[in-house]
Amino acid sequence: MAEKTYLQAISDGLRQEMRRDARICVMGEDVGLYGGAFKVTNGFQEEFGAWRVLDMPLSETAIVAGATGAALMGLRPVAEMQFADFVSCAWDHLVTVAAKQHYRAGTPIPIVLRLPSGGGFSGGPFHSQNPESSFAHIPGLKVVCPATPADAKGLLVSAIEDANPVLFFEHKHLYRRIKGDVPDERYTIPFGQARVHRAGDDITLVTWGAMVYTADEAAGRLAEDGVSVEVLDLRTLIPWDRERVLDSVRRCSKVLVLHEDTRTGGFGAEIAATIAEESFEHLDAPVRRLAAPDSPVPFSPVLEKAFIPQVDDVVAALRELAAY
Amino acid sequence: MAVRNAEPVGSLQEVKEAGLDREDLLGIYRNLLITRGIEERGHILYKQGKIPGSFYTGRGNEASAVGVATAMGPNDVGTPLQRDLGVHVARGLEPWRILAQYMGRADGPTRGRDGNIHLADARLGLHAMVSHLPAMLPVAVGMALAFRIREERRVAVAWCGEGAAARGDAHEGMNLAGVRRLPVVFVIDNNQWAYSTPTYLEYAVEHLADRAAAYGFDGVVVDGTDVLAVYREAKRAIEKAREGGGPTLIESVTLRMEGHAVHDDAFYVPKELFEEWARRDPIERFRGWLRDVAQMTDEEEDEVTNGVKRLLNESIERAEASPLPDPSTLLDGVFAAQEELDTPHHK
Numbered sequence: 001m002a003e004k005t006y007l008q009a010i011s012d013g014l015r016q017e018m019r020r021d022a023r024i025c026v027m028g029e030d031v032g033l034y035g036g037a038f039k040v041t042n043g044f045q046e047e048f049g050a051w052r053v054l055d056m057p058l059s060e061t062a063i064v065a066g067a068t069g070a071a072l073m074g075l076r077p078v079a080e081m082q083f084a085d086f087v088s089c090a091w092d093h094l095v096t097v098a099a100k101q102h103y104r105a106g107t108p109i110p111i112v113l114r115l116p117s118g119g120g121f122s123g124g125p126f127h128s129q130n131p132e133s134s135f136a137h138i139p140g141l142k143v144v145c146p147a148t149p150a151d152a153k154g155l156l157v158s159a160i161e162d163a164n165p166v167l168f169f170e171h172k173h174l175y176r177r178i179k180g181d182v183p184d185e186r187y188t189i190p191f192g193q194a195r196v197h198r199a200g201d202d203i204t205l206v207t208w209g210a211m212v213y214t215a216d217e218a219a220g221r222l223a224e225d226g227v228s229v230e231v232l233d234l235r236t237l238i239p240w241d242r243e244r245v246l247d248s249v250r251r252c253s254k255v256l257v258l259h260e261d262t263r264t265g266g267f268g269a270e271i272a273a274t275i276a277e278e279s280f281e282h283l284d285a286p287v288r289r290l291a292a293p294d295s296p297v298p299f300s301p302v303l304e305k306a307f308i309p310q311v312d313d314v315v316a317a318l319r320e321l322a323a324y
Numbered sequence: 325m326a327v328r329n330a331e332p333v334g335s336l337q338e339v340k341e342a343g344l345d346r347e348d349l350l351g352i353y354r355n356l357l358i359t360r361g362i363e364e365r366g367h368i369l370y371k372q373g374k375i376p377g378s379f380y381t382g383r384g385n386e387a388s389a390v391g392v393a394t395a396m397g398p399n400d401v402g403t404p405l406q407r408d409l410g411v412h413v414a415r416g417l418e419p420w421r422i423l424a425q426y427m428g429r430a431d432g433p434t435r436g437r438d439g440n441i442h443l444a445d446a447r448l449g450l451h452a453m454v455s456h457l458p459a460m461l462p463v464a465v466g467m468a469l470a471f472r473i474r475e476e477r478r479v480a481v482a483w484c485g486e487g488a489a490a491r492g493d494a495h496e497g498m499n500l501a502g503v504r505r506l507p508v509v510f511v512i513d514n515n516q517w518a519y520s521t522p523t524y525l526e527y528a529v530e531h532l533a534d535r536a537a538a539y540g541f542d543g544v545v546v547d548g549t550d551v552l553a554v555y556r557e558a559k560r561a562i563e564k565a566r567e568g569g570g571p572t573l574i575e576s577v578t579l580r581m582e583g584h585a586v587h588d589d590a591f592y593v594p595k596e597l598f599e600e601w602a603r604r605d606p607i608e609r610f611r612g613w614l615r616d617v618a619q620m621t622d623e624e625e626d627e628v629t630n631g632v633k634r635l636l637n638e639s640i641e642r643a644e645a646s647p648l649p650d651p652s653t654l655l656d657g658v659f660a661a662q663e664e665l666d667t668p669h670h671k
Contacts, residue, residue: 072467
């Protein structure tokens with residue numbers, strides 16, 4: 001067990017897997033010589049060679065399609081989009097080919113696509129997005145959004161083991177800011193099991209990714225008011241832990257769903273709808289959603305701060321719920 | 325690296341040098357007849373209302389498809405498209421399963437999950453196309469990448485139409501293949517019409533094979549109605565790739581002899597063009613060569629044609645006897661299970 005940053009946990013986890021399984025290869029832009037734009041694969045090319053850590057042309061389509069073809073031939077590619085935003089260029093290959101190939105043709109596509117996502121540092125409209133809900137909507141894809149270093153490693157190992165295309169959203173704002181204890185040995189964290197980040201009885205707060213920390217800070221403020229908030233970190237969106245969420249809602253009777261992605265059609269809508277369908281009688285207040293507004297991610301720090309849900313916004317929403 | 329125009333194949337000696345014996349030649353003829361026969365029978369089944377959705381044929385492209393597939397090695401792989409039924413036939417996909425696929429039956433290769441020619445049997449080294457052409461082209465490049473990483477002597481063949489050659493997938497796939505000198509052969513079926521769009525609205529180079537130079541490999545233009553020339557060029561390209569010589573782009577020129585799909589009467593194709601290319605029908609052309617040059621006997625020809633007829637009759641019966649998929653299995657296979665990994669198609 002050692003304290004590691006979220007980034008180091010991902011990097012170490014990936015290196016550990018590559019040491020034990022020669023089928024795993026890394027492909028992406030600047031992942032080799034440069035070690036990745038965020039240095040997640042720093043030193044990998046020296047250790048594993050230029051044919052297992054492949055510097056690819058600036059071709060997101062060829063990266064995802066190439067990973068798909070290599071997976072069909074028995075490799076376990078872990079491909080990287082330099083920024084999650086660029087996955088739009090490879091949309092077709094995830095949605096049209098990888099997501100549907102097993103259903104149609106019976107051939108599994110075991111690929112992991114690492115997607116550095118999220119805002120908070122003036123990345124602007126094209127380096128800050130959280131496009132997880134777009135892919136959560138596509139049958140055949142799995143969507144993973146770790147919040148802690150230990151989860152990042154364990155979920156990455158599970159993603160590599162999985163027989164399906166897995167989108168692994170790494171929140172950039174957590175990379176070097178968040179540290180935590182990470183076991184040295186190999187371990188997996190199963191998909192579809194939410195984590196109780198903070199236990200509570202009065203309000204359920206469902207979230208994932210970097211918003212877990214925003215939620216936790218807000219819950220701490222509510223505790224000062226004497227309101228106990230349970231923060232659930234979903235960890236994975238496809239599959240998502242309906243039972244854990246519904247159990248918590250039935251116990252607390254009030255719920256806030258929080259995400260950094262924009263509001264309309266965000267994954268929070270699916271969670272809110274499910275709660276309304278399955279636990280309506282247990283609710284003492286309408287299901288609340290808090291998300292970024294429906295706009296592109298703005299660049300200027302003051303605009304971006306207004307865009308991304310802040311602790312004060314979450315506190316206000318929780319207080320409204322508490323008072324309802 | 326200028327584009328080369330392939331010469332037609334003439335003498336028996338040349339054919340022998342290209343690695344084909346008499347049995348191979350009759351096998352090619354048989355596969356051509358099966359390919360056309362399945363599509364002709366399929367068209368009838370479609371008109372009888374037995375095939376849902378739409379129906380696509382590759383009439384005019386049979387020689388191109390069969391020629392390339394015949395040149396592939398047993399462990400090679402490919403991603404053939406909607407005019408390339410002959411590839412599946414030549415690699416051994418049983419006709420009754422193809423017809424079962426057309427009819428949406430449980431025994432089709434996609435078990436009713438996908439339709440028409442969106443099929444393949446991965447155990448035969450083929451992987452099913454998607455409608456977004458040529459999305460499977462860069463996927464085939466990824467297969468070749470796996471071969472290169474593992475240093476296997478295997479080759480991937482990636483098909484593309486001349487219409488889809490305009491898409492970014494073709495560029496990204498070919499560029500990556502060139503950069504890494506991957507063991508992949510690109511076959512552009514140039515049948516002159518992308519649905520209703522003629523070539524002069526699709527590209528501005530003289531030959532699509534000219535583009536190979538831009539990616540750092542060789543291009544060759546071949547007459548897609550000459551099955552032996554297609555075979556020879558594909559064989560050269562595949563063996564070159566196998567030996568580490570990198571990709572080749574083969575442009576195989578034909579005419580799409582029917583509409584985009586059965587609903588389309590192809591009114592936009594000049595009648596004279598159809599007449600001209602009908603005189604160069606690939607199957608008639610090869611039959612003539614077999615009779616004149618290889619001295620195919622009446623007995624040999626009868627054996628092939630009667631055998632194909634019997635096969636097709638049996639295949640239709642067997643396909644029609646295949647059950648429809650059980651609606652309760654609708655959600656089966658959305659996700660793959662762990663134990664499905666490392667199945668034979670991976671090897």
